[in-house]
Amino acid sequence: MSKEVTYTVRVEFGDCDPARIVWFPNFFRWIDAASRHFFIECGVPPWAETEKTLGVIGTPLVDTKARFLKTATYGDRLDIVTSIGEWRGKSFTQRYRVMKGEDLLLECEEVRIFAGRRDDGSIFAQPIPEGIRALCE
Amino acid sequence: MSKEVTYTVRVEFGDCDPARIVWFPNFFRWIDAASRHFFIECGVPPWAETEKTLGVIGTPLVDTKARFLKTATYGDRLDIVTSIGEWRGKSFTQRYRVMKGEDLLLECEEVRIFAGRRDDGSIFAQPIPEGIRALCE
Amino acid sequence: MSKEVTYTVRVEFGDCDPARIVWFPNFFRWIDAASRHFFIECGVPPWAETEKTLGVIGTPLVDTKARFLKTATYGDRLDIVTSIGEWRGKSFTQRYRVMKGEDLLLECEEVRIFAGRRDDGSIFAQPIPEGIRALCE
Amino acid sequence: MSKEVTYTVRVEFGDCDPARIVWFPNFFRWIDAASRHFFIECGVPPWAETEKTLGVIGTPLVDTKARFLKTATYGDRLDIVTSIGEWRGKSFTQRYRVMKGEDLLLECEEVRIFAGRRDDGSIFAQPIPEGIRALCE
Numbered sequence: 001m002s003k004e005v006t007y008t009v010r011v012e013f014g015d016c017d018p019a020r021i022v023w024f025p026n027f028f029r030w031i032d033a034a035s036r037h038f039f040i041e042c043g044v045p046p047w048a049e050t051e052k053t054l055g056v057i058g059t060p061l062v063d064t065k066a067r068f069l070k071t072a073t074y075g076d077r078l079d080i081v082t083s084i085g086e087w088r089g090k091s092f093t094q095r096y097r098v099m100k101g102e103d104l105l106l107e108c109e110e111v112r113i114f115a116g117r118r119d120d121g122s123i124f125a126q127p128i129p130e131g132i133r134a135l136c137e
Numbered sequence: 138m139s140k141e142v143t144y145t146v147r148v149e150f151g152d153c154d155p156a157r158i159v160w161f162p163n164f165f166r167w168i169d170a171a172s173r174h175f176f177i178e179c180g181v182p183p184w185a186e187t188e189k190t191l192g193v194i195g196t197p198l199v200d201t202k203a204r205f206l207k208t209a210t211y212g213d214r215l216d217i218v219t220s221i222g223e224w225r226g227k228s229f230t231q232r233y234r235v236m237k238g239e240d241l242l243l244e245c246e247e248v249r250i251f252a253g254r255r256d257d258g259s260i261f262a263q264p265i266p267e268g269i270r271a272l273c274e
Numbered sequence: 275m276s277k278e279v280t281y282t283v284r285v286e287f288g289d290c291d292p293a294r295i296v297w298f299p300n301f302f303r304w305i306d307a308a309s310r311h312f313f314i315e316c317g318v319p320p321w322a323e324t325e326k327t328l329g330v331i332g333t334p335l336v337d338t339k340a341r342f343l344k345t346a347t348y349g350d351r352l353d354i355v356t357s358i359g360e361w362r363g364k365s366f367t368q369r370y371r372v373m374k375g376e377d378l379l380l381e382c383e384e385v386r387i388f389a390g391r392r393d394d395g396s397i398f399a400q401p402i403p404e405g406i407r408a409l410c411e
Numbered sequence: 412m413s414k415e416v417t418y419t420v421r422v423e424f425g426d427c428d429p430a431r432i433v434w435f436p437n438f439f440r441w442i443d444a445a446s447r448h449f450f451i452e453c454g455v456p457p458w459a460e461t462e463k464t465l466g467v468i469g470t471p472l473v474d475t476k477a478r479f480l481k482t483a484t485y486g487d488r489l490d491i492v493t494s495i496g497e498w499r500g501k502s503f504t505q506r507y508r509v510m511k512g513e514d515l516l517l518e519c520e521e522v523r524i525f526a527g528r529r530d531d532g533s534i535f536a537q538p539i540p541e542g543i544r545a546l547c548e
Contacts, residue, residue, distance in 0.1 A: 339476035
C-alpha cells in the first residue's frame with residue numbers, strides 16, 4: 001500500500017479562462033506539483049540531491065489519462081490526493097483525485113519513470129530505486 | 138473522415154523546466170490551442186459567435202489520454218496534427234499527433250463536448266451541431 | 275495608511291526554467307494573485323459580486339515596474355507582502371515585496387484601475403469606490 | 412542603432428481570463444520569447460552554445476517597466492517589435508512595442524544582463540560580449 005499525500009491549491013483568477021472555469025492545462029500544472037510534493041512528504045530528497053546520490057534527475061511523465069467530472073473556478077480551494085498505484089520494473093503509476101470539499105472534480109492516473117541522464121543529454125528510465133520505494137510505502 | 142489541420146508551435150526557453158525539456162503541462166496548453174485552431178480552420182465561427190447563434194460556448198474537455206514518446210526543448214518547432222476521431226451523440230473525440238519533423242513526440246486523444254450554459258452558470262453537453270460537424274468532414 | 279497582507283507561494287519545479295531559477299513571468303502570475311488576495315483579505319467581495327453591486331469587474335493593470343534583486347528556485351517558499359501605495363481619482367497604486375525569509379527578492383509597484391464594462395464590451399476606469407477604499411485602510 | 416526584430420504571437424483562448432482579455436502575465440511570457448528571438452534573428456547562437464564559448468547562460472531580467480494601453484483577446488494576432496535601447500557596461504536595455512495592426516497595446520522597457528554562472532551555482536553579470544553587441548547593431 002502506498003502512502004497518500006494531499007496537496008492544496010487555491011484557484012486564482014488567472015487560472016480561469018473566458019468561460020470562467022479553470023483552464024484545463026492548469027490542472028496538469030497542479031498535478032505535477034502534487035507529484036513532486038508526494039515524494040518530498042514521503043522524505044525523498046529533492047531531485048537536485050538524488051541526481052548526485054542516485055543519478056535520478058526527476059520523474060518525467062510517460063503516459064497520462066484524466067477524467068474531468070466537475071469544473072472549478074477562482075476562489076475555490078482544491079485538495080489533490082496523491083498516491084502510488086503500482087511499482088513496475090522501470091516505471092510506476094501515480095494517482096490523483098482532485099477534490100473540492102467532498103466533490104470529486106478530476107481523476108488522473110499517470111505512468112512516470114525515475115530518469116537518469118546520459119552523457120549526450122538524453123534521458124533514460126532507471127530501475128525503481130529501492131530506497132525511494134521504501135519511503136513511499 | 139475528418140479533416141486534418143496542423144498547428145505549429147515554437148518551443149520557447151520558458152516552456153522548458155530545469156531538466157531543459159518541455160514541461161509537460163505546456164503540451165496541453167498547445168493541444169488546447171490546436172483544438173480551437175482545428176475548428177477555426179474548418180470554418181467554424183469563434184465561440185463568442187456560436188454562443189449567440191447555437192448556444193455553444195466552447196468545447197470543454199471531458200477526458201484525455203496522452204503518451205509521451207520523445208522530449209522537446211527550446212528552439213524546436215513542433216507541428217500538432219489534429220483531427221476528429223469520432224462523432225458521438227453528445228460528445229466527440231479529437232486526436233493529436235505532436236511531431237518534430239518526422240519524429241512523433243506525443244499522441245493524445247480527448248473526449249470533448251459542445252457546451253451550453255444554463256441560467257445558473259453551469260454547463261451541459263449539447264447534441265453535436267450538424268452544421269459544425271459538416272464543416273469538419 | 276494601507277493594510278498590509280501577505281500571500282504565500284511555494285515555488286514548484288515547473289515554475290523554473292532551464293537556468294533552474296524562477297522564470298520571471300511566474301512572478302507576475304503570483305503578484306496578480308497577491309493583488310486579488312489583498313482585497314479578499316480586506317473584506318472586499320469577489321469581483322463576480324462587485325460586478326452586480328458596484329459595476330466593478332476587476333482591477334486590470336495599467337502600468338507596472340519591477341526590480342529583480344535575487345533569484346528563487348523550486349522548494350523555496352515566498353511571501354508576497356502587498357499594500358496600497360496611493361489612491362488617486364480613478365486609479366491606485368499597489369505595492370509588493372517578494373520575500374524569501376528575510377531576503378528581498380523583488381519589488382514591484384503597479385497602477386491599477388477599478389474597471390467597469392461598457393455595453394460594447396470595452397472597459398473603463400471607475401472612480402475609486404469609497405466602500406472598497408475604506409475596507410483597505 | 413539597434414536592429415529591430417518582430418516576433419508574432421497568436422492569442423489563444425487559454426491566454427485570456429474571465430474578463431475575456433489577455434491575462435497580463437502572458438504578455439511577459441511573450442516578451443521573454445521576443446527577447447530571445449531578437450538575439451537568434453541577429454545571429455547570436457543559442458545560450459546552450461554561448462555557455463560553452465563565452466560563459467553566457469542567458470539574459471536574465473534585472474528590471475522591467477511596462478505600460479498597458481489597450482487590451483487583446485483570443486483570435487488576435489500581435490506583433491512584438493523588439494530592439495536594444497542602450498548598451499551599458501554590464502547591462503543593456505531591451506525595448507518592446509506590442510502592436511495589434513496599427514494599434515499600440517503595450518510598451519515595455521527592461522534592463523537585462525548577460526549572465527555567467529559561478530561554481531556555487533549563483534549567477535553574475537558579465538561585461539557585454541563585444542561579438543554579441545556587434546551582431547545586434
